[in-house]
Amino acid sequence: MIWISLLLCLATFLRSRIKILQTFLVPASLIGGILGFICVNLGIVGMPTMEGWQPIPTKVFSVMTFHLFAFGFVGVGLMKSKETNTSKLMFRGGLWMALMYCFIWSVQGIIGKSVFELWHMTVGGDFDSCLGYLLGCGFAQGPGQAHAYGSIWETTYHVGNAMSMGLASAAMGFVVAVVIGVPLAYTGIRRGWISGEHKGSLPEFFLRGIMKKGDNPACAKATTHSATIDSFAFHLALMGVVYGLAYTFGLYWTLFMPAGVNGLGFGLLYTWGMCLAMLTRFVLNKTGSSHILDGDTVRRITNTSVDFMVCAVFLAISVSELQSVLMPFLIAVILAALATLVLIMWYARRAPEYNFERGIACFGCYTGTVATGMLLLRIVDPEFESPAAIELGIMNVIILLLSQPLTVGYPFIPSEACPMFLIMVGYVVVVPIAMYMLKLVKKVAW
Template sequence: MEATFFPFIMAVIWIGILLMVGTYLRAKVPFLQRMLFPASLIGGLIGFVLINMGWLGLPTTAGWKTLDQGPFGVLTFHLFAFSFVGIGFLESPKQTNNKVVLRGALWIALLFTMMFSWQALLGKGVFSAWVGLFGGNFETVNGYLLGSGFTQGPGQTQAYASIWENIYHTSSAVNTGLAFAAVGFLVAGLVGVPLALYGIKRGWTANDDSKVLPRSLVRGIMDADDHPCCAFSTTHPANIDSFGFHMGLMAATYGIAYLVAVAWTLYAPHSIAGLGFGMLFFWGMLAAMGVRKFMHFRRINTLVDNETSRRITSMAVDFMICAVFMGIRFNTLQDILAPFVLSVLAATLLTLVLCLWFARRSPEYGFERCLALFGYCTGTAASGLLLLRIADPEFKTPVAVEIGAMNVCLLFIFDTTITLAMPFAPKEGFPLAFIFLALGVGIPIIMYFLKLIRKPSF
């Protein structure tokens, strides 16, 4: 039985340990509180150091056994795909018929796609320029992963990179992509939080109650007398626990996604067969949406509680963020360290400038949308909500709802173009740069004609 703990069970145990350490440090260290670093980020950074120093492992009856980065990369992929199953089960907010919410969702979705495009072009440009000027034995196509790492997060980036490595034999794609995604979380905190505080000081917010952050938000844990309800039971515990039912439903749906991936791999044309498992997250979300529709048809949709699905999804994201840092091999980054750092700095500045420029010209709630967009375009949706909560602690503006509604626009209009194109980036002659350039230039023009760009408001 001892052998069954290695490597994946032990990897999960280490993630749990580091999440507890991160929670404790967030509650005790003032700097981490000022930066609002989540426990998953704190624990992940500690884990990154430990595993690259060779200090992460487990005691066995035969002595100490070292744990390497491999299991954490696998967990990152599956946690990300599983979280998309949870996203597929989430019901759209009822307020999405509001014109302001729809306008805001479209505004965020368009700019999110534009940011991806310019970040990816910038990363590829810096990598190519570095090789042209100074030489190097690394794949310049990996520079495109800056866009997915910053905007789409580690899971989707790993999905693209895995396809590149398996089909086109692109070296170090997964490690480079995970590194971009991990640094993106740092950018969201180190740049986004001071931006939010500066905007509040300058009076850019729509509400006047954003001067003091709640104690629970700063420390990261709730007070003893403050325990808000986070979910509702839909099954009787004498039959099956409600949380267990939701986990079972999501696990079964993940199994459907696996079958879709197998079928795609077996029957799709050889040139795209590798997308089968690489796009597992996408199949998972579609499968969950299909199951949800079927449950609506059978009038049993009340068995799915939105908040329980959200909590399970958020749990998967917390574990994923912590795991992504421990899946990075620092020694493989040394060859690209200079262009990597340069591209990250340039992308951070570009993202900040574009967010502020368009936010000042937003039809309404410009600064709140700026924070949500910046967090989303450097970390994840959770990063965007975290920054938004600094300026809008009670979510009195509709921007939080817009973040949820924008996923509909992304899925069916904009993000699908990038999602379907990115897997073919290393293919010789594939016009990915032209696709990104068309989106990067075309989207501001579309926004102008849709009257989503107006006179500066702050």
């Protein structure tokens, strides 16, 4: 935690001083993560002990990534859902994004699997070609889920380096989102691809990453008296209790469920945490006690876990563990990045409304997380005048239904009976047809 904290502080300082980092809107967590990746693979990351300086293995940061991700989902479950305008236009936009999500995830997975399989057949190598599927998961779903699936594969099916591969895929996804996404956003502004009168100008504090003196908006409200317990401490303690219950549930699942599915106990810890958090909020609502939860405080704790998690992702990657798959991995990353860019832009040009705003938000989301999608959207739509930001929220609800074959099947990919390749091919074939039938593909707009 001290190493991650040090890297985040250093990264925040660098972002506030270095122009190119501001131009590309590189998040502090990503800057710190890249610096940490260099340090950990040079053997610099360690700690002083009574026996002298001891290196910290990358597996420690892998475990931290896993728990930070799952803990963040407790916050997601506790957060009060905001009322959103689900008008026909925004529902159509959310549906467009959700269909694109399933389509792009499948394309990325097919590319990853195909590259790894072809490399294994032609060049050889001591690795399982199913690792290629983690590229799509890392790009489309982010580090937490990629690590969760990787841990299931390692513990249940003994697939070597699956967790490292999942984390590496997610880390490269963040890099792709920034390196390609930011120039793409500015290109859209210069060429007039954006809708309305958005100027794309960003305030100085947004670029530097540090607020001006005296310009400090409130970020939370107290729900307990500090003489009893600090409000932040109470929220953190409640989330800790819920996470403890989720961990216990995952442990019992692992111990008592049959082989083949017992790996889901800890692999889906984030799901158990979110469900128990939603149950907690439901009980608080029914008992008239929901006022003790402040949504902004929960959101800050959740965002904090995400920042620490993204930084930890890079520290968890060991180059030595990825040597056997390094070349096919890099080839797959480049091909997947190009395919994601071309396909999203092709469909964005033909989207019913707010073409570029939806496209840039999707690109950031499907190579990183929703946070990177919002980051890129902020460039072209600084005041969020378009409905694209709300549509990202609607998209996440629709995805729960549309992506079930993918999310349910991913833990079982290493088993011989899992038809994941055919499932992905099915999405690649069916989604474009569905988009045409639903009139989500129009004439070229730009």
